[in-house]
Amino acid sequence: MLMQLAAIWNYLIVILLMMIGLFLVISRANLVKKLVGLSIFQTSVFLFYITLGRVSGGTAPILTDAPDTLYSNPLPHVLILTAIVVGVATTALGLALILRIKESFGTIEEDEILAAKNESAAEDLLQAKPGAEA
Amino acid sequence: MKNNPVFRVAAKILFAPIILFGLYVQFHGDFGPGGGFQAGVIIAAAFILHGLVFGLDQGRRLVSARVNLWVMAIGVLIYGGVGVFSLYQGGLFLDYTALTGSVGSGQHIGIILVELGVGVTVTSVMLALFHAFAGFVEDHS
Amino acid sequence: MNDGGLIGIFLQNLPVLVVVIPLLLAPILAIITAPRVAWVVSVAGVGSAFLAAILLQSITESIGRVTYHLGNWEPPWGIEFVVDSATSLTLVIMTGLAFLATLYARASLLAEIKHTDLGKCYAAWLLASGGLFGLVATGDAFNLFVFLEISALSSAILISMGAGADRRALSAGFNYLLIGAVGATFYVIGVGFVYAITGTLNIADLVTRIADLGGGAALYAGFGFMIAGIMVKAAVFPVHIWLPAAYGYAPSAVSSLLAAIATKAALYVLARLLFTLFAGVPDITELAVTYVIVPLSLAGIFVGTVMAIYEKDIKLLLAHSSVAQIGYIALGFGLASSASVAASFVHICNHALIKGGLFMAVGGFVAALSSRANLASFVGIGRRMPITATAFTVCGLSLAGLPLTAGFISKLYLVRAILAEDAYVIAALVLLSSALSLIYLWKIIEVMWMQPVPAKSPNLVENPAIYLPIWVVALANIWFGVDASWLVAASRAAAAALLGGGL
Numbered sequence: 001m002l003m004q005l006a007a008i009w010n011y012l013i014v015i016l017l018m019m020i021g022l023f024l025v026i027s028r029a030n031l032v033k034k035l036v037g038l039s040i041f042q043t044s045v046f047l048f049y050i051t052l053g054r055v056s057g058g059t060a061p062i063l064t065d066a067p068d069t070l071y072s073n074p075l076p077h078v079l080i081l082t083a084i085v086v087g088v089a090t091t092a093l094g095l096a097l098i099l100r101i102k103e104s105f106g107t108i109e110e111d112e113i114l115a116a117k118n119e120s121a122a123e124d125l126l127q128a129k130p131g132a133e134a
Numbered sequence: 135m136k137n138n139p140v141f142r143v144a145a146k147i148l149f150a151p152i153i154l155f156g157l158y159v160q161f162h163g164d165f166g167p168g169g170g171f172q173a174g175v176i177i178a179a180a181f182i183l184h185g186l187v188f189g190l191d192q193g194r195r196l197v198s199a200r201v202n203l204w205v206m207a208i209g210v211l212i213y214g215g216v217g218v219f220s221l222y223q224g225g226l227f228l229d230y231t232a233l234t235g236s237v238g239s240g241q242h243i244g245i246i247l248v249e250l251g252v253g254v255t256v257t258s259v260m261l262a263l264f265h266a267f268a269g270f271v272e273d274h275s
Numbered sequence: 276m277n278d279g280g281l282i283g284i285f286l287q288n289l290p291v292l293v294v295v296i297p298l299l300l301a302p303i304l305a306i307i308t309a310p311r312v313a314w315v316v317s318v319a320g321v322g323s324a325f326l327a328a329i330l331l332q333s334i335t336e337s338i339g340r341v342t343y344h345l346g347n348w349e350p351p352w353g354i355e356f357v358v359d360s361a362t363s364l365t366l367v368i369m370t371g372l373a374f375l376a377t378l379y380a381r382a383s384l385l386a387e388i389k390h391t392d393l394g395k396c397y398a399a400w401l402l403a404s405g406g407l408f409g410l411v412a413t414g415d416a417f418n419l420f421v422f423l424e425i426s427a428l429s430s431a432i433l434i435s436m437g438a439g440a441d442r443r444a445l446s447a448g449f450n451y452l453l454i455g456a457v458g459a460t461f462y463v464i465g466v467g468f469v470y471a472i473t474g475t476l477n478i479a480d481l482v483t484r485i486a487d488l489g490g491g492a493a494l495y496a497g498f499g500f501m502i503a504g505i506m507v508k509a510a511v512f513p514v515h516i517w518l519p520a521a522y523g524y525a526p527s528a529v530s531s532l533l534a535a536i537a538t539k540a541a542l543y544v545l546a547r548l549l550f551t552l553f554a555g556v557p558d559i560t561e562l563a564v565t566y567v568i569v570p571l572s573l574a575g576i577f578v579g580t581v582m583a584i585y586e587k588d589i590k591l592l593l594a595h596s597s598v599a600q601i602g603y604i605a606l607g608f609g610l611a612s613s614a615s616v617a618a619s620f621v622h623i624c625n626h627a628l629i630k631g632g633l634f635m636a637v638g639g640f641v642a643a644l645s646s647r648a649n650l651a652s653f654v655g656i657g658r659r660m661p662i663t664a665t666a667f668t669v670c671g672l673s674l675a676g677l678p679l680t681a682g683f684i685s686k687l688y689l690v691r692a693i694l695a696e697d698a699y700v701i702a703a704l705v706l707l708s709s710a711l712s713l714i715y716l717w718k719i720i721e722v723m724w725m726q727p728v729p730a731k732s733p734n735l736v737e738n739p740a741i742y743l744p745i746w747v748v749a750l751a752n753i754w755f756g757v758d759a760s761w762l763v764a765a766s767r768a769a770a771a772a773l774l775g776g777g778l
Contacts, residue, residue, distance in 0.1 A: 038453060
């Protein structure tokens with residue numbers, strides 16, 4: 001059993017990173033920590049694809065002139081390039097939103113933001129009562 | 135940081151070689167690891183190093199926000215333009231063979247142009263991100 | 276060169292032009308940010324996509340299936356776009372509603388967004404529309420993820436643009452981004468498992484290889500992850516959390532666009548995965564559909580309706596009701612019979628019309644009131660803004676499912692399909708939830724029309740620029756309520772294409 005687990009050690013690392021990332025996204029109140037967790041989660045997926053592409057005994061998937069070389073699968077590498085760029089864009093957009101949230105709410109802790117939002121909601125209902133003025 | 139002689143000299147010496155290496159990675163993408171994304175980030179790193187060491191004002195003078203925006207859009211339009219041009223030539227979208235009519239030269243020029251578009255866009259986007267984040271406090275206060 | 280000139284090129288490349296025209300016009304709008312030019316370009320872009328979708332629908336009605344090989348690479352090595360009856364119906368609905376929303380957007384966005392941000396908003400608008408059209412048209416599993424992310428990122432930008440009016444839009448946009456990214460990453464994990472065991476990413480090729488495999492742990496894991504990821508984007512019950520705040524605080528034109536087309540695309544992909552891609556492993560799809568999709572969609576219907584009953588802010592109320600309507604569509608897919616899938620497609624069209632129209636009308640109210648629309652500020656608004664309010668009421672009655680409106684047709688077909696499956700409990704639950712939705716609808720109508728206008732309220736000016744799109748949508752609601760023959764025929768063809776097993 002231990003030998004079988006040791007044989008798939010790369011997938012165990014993928015699962016470990018995935019769970020760490022998801023845990024951070026769900027449990028942390030700080031918005032930047034949530035984004036970091038998302039980043040770790042996405043990195044684990046990149047590792048997953050690339051370890052999938054490894055062919056045992058294969059070399060890097062760069063064309064050489066030697067005939068009969070066994071290459072690892074290049075397609076996962078290409079897929080992950082795209083996914084990395086998507087991850088960068090998501091992180092950048094998330095950080096930009098966090099900057100605006102900090103500027104507008106004054107905090108980046110989710111519980112404090114929730115409290116501020118509930119206050120705004122209560123204010124809305126008070127303000128809009130048409131007979132409330134005067 | 136520009137008062138520290140080590141940073142200043144290192145940034146000045148490294149600026150050009152980083153861009154050169156970025157161009158090497160860009161053109162190597164045809165038949166080795168490399169290509170538009172990686173080269174774009176490397177070239178942007180040179181400009182970001184300059185901006186970090188010499189200050190955001192110098193960085194913005196080197197590459198202004200307007201130039202960055204135009205370069206970003208032009209990169210995407212180069213990529214899309216290759217696709218639309220192959221439509222115009224009678225092929226399918228992004229059919230490189232239809233660009234020149236022959237398989238060899240068409241594929242080659244198609245890949246180079248597409249990677250160029252990607253590299254240019256990624257460079258300008260990374261630089262724009264750096265300028266936006268680094269300049270956020272000054273711009274908004 | 277091409278014979279037939281530009282028109283010939285347009286007609287021969289329809290599947291790709293539906294997606295590419297909006298996407299490629301977006302960077303142009305990043306440079307040219309003048310609002311009027313940006314609006315004209317957006318209308319032109321989405322309008323040409325609408326035209327292409329209509330032509331595609333007429334083609335699939337005659338020959339059934341159109342494939343397009345990008346880059347002239349043969350599938351499965353290359354990426355292809357596949358348009359069959361289900362795809363073309365969804366595309367027509369989505370492009371049509373996007374076109375109407377873009378026509379409406381000029382007046383509404385002017386009122387709600389800073390003048391200098393308008394150009395960027397239209398660029399993001401085109402990216403979101405193009406990305407969503409591509410999500411539906413593509414025939415490659417990883418290309419689907421790319422379009423999913425294009426549409427998610429640009430939709431997050433569009434939602435956060437509401438920060439000018441209400442800062443809660445920023446938090447809503449961030450949550451949408453975070454939860455959407457987690458969902459899309461789940462989908463990618465699923466694609467990884469499926470790719471590992473089959474070796475291909477092309478959907479048509481996957482169908483045959485999965486059928487050959489017939490099962491296996493990797494396949495089941497991939498299925499689970501892909502379905503879970505798509506359910507997040509489709510806002511099916513437990514993972515719908517991002518939807519109320521996102522649609523509630525976004526600018527009204529954005530709410531109208533996203534409510535009409537964004538979740539519909541994800542629901543279409545869900546149906547594709549369940550019925551076409553994994554048709555070769557019917558034991559696991561039946562398990563998923565019976566024990567996951569049907570119960571969760573029923574839960575979503577009730578949670579959405581009950582939250583809407585207690586909600587006082589109009590846009591949040593409409594967003595909660597969207598969750599319930601998505602539940603109806605998912606329920607139709609979950610029952611997995613030809614009649615129920617056809618009913619779901621009918622409701623995809625009708626709900627897009629209903630919610631699109633409702634959010635457009637609310638945008639008109641918000642622009643006139645210059646404050647958030649809630650039950651208190653709505654008092655007597657029927658008399659103060661009669662034209663907009665009548666359109667709102669027509670779409671609202673359609674939402675509740677009154678006869679002669681589009682909503683009635685979809686509820687009719689759905690309940691008929693449920694009864695044909697002998698699922699009497701589910702039919703009773705659907706009718707009960709319809710009755711409950713009358714509660715919140717009546718609340719709004721009563722406040723709008725039957726309460727006297729308060730003495731000191733300012734005069735409200737209606738904006739005639741929005742009359743055309745709002746009334747086209749409201750009249751479409753009545754049209755599809757009276758004569759739904761084309762829609763029902765197209766939905767039946769779509770269900771046949773989906774369930775027939777071929778892609």
